[in-house]
Amino acid sequence: MAPQTGLARVPQPAGEGDVMLEQLQYLIAHTAAAGQCGCSECQRYHRVRSVLLEIFGEPRPAKVRDIASPLARAA
Numbered sequence: 001m002a003p004q005t006g007l008a009r010v011p012q013p014a015g016e017g018d019v020m021l022e023q024l025q026y027l028i029a030h031t032a033a034a035g036q037c038g039c040s041e042c043q044r045y046h047r048v049r050s051v052l053l054e055i056f057g058e059p060r061p062a063k064v065r066d067i068a069s070p071l072a073r074a075a
């Protein structure tokens with residue numbers, strides 16, 4: 001029995017972009033409204049944000065350094 005591909009799982013590159021935009025807008029709206037409550041959506045937002053802003057250099061390395069800094073714990 002052949003799997004029925006092409007009905008529910010049609011690869012659509014353009015649609016994928018729309019989904020990503022939708023997700024990004026959703027995450028931004030969530031953090032804007034909820035004020036970063038720390039839920040899974042907030043964590044997704046931070047991950048996406050760091051990746052997207054990565055190409056611009058390091059706009060806000062303070063938080064990353066704060067988390068990854070071993071000196072703070074060693075002291």
Ligand SMILES: [Zn+2]
Binds near residue numbers: 037
């Ligand atoms: Zn949240």
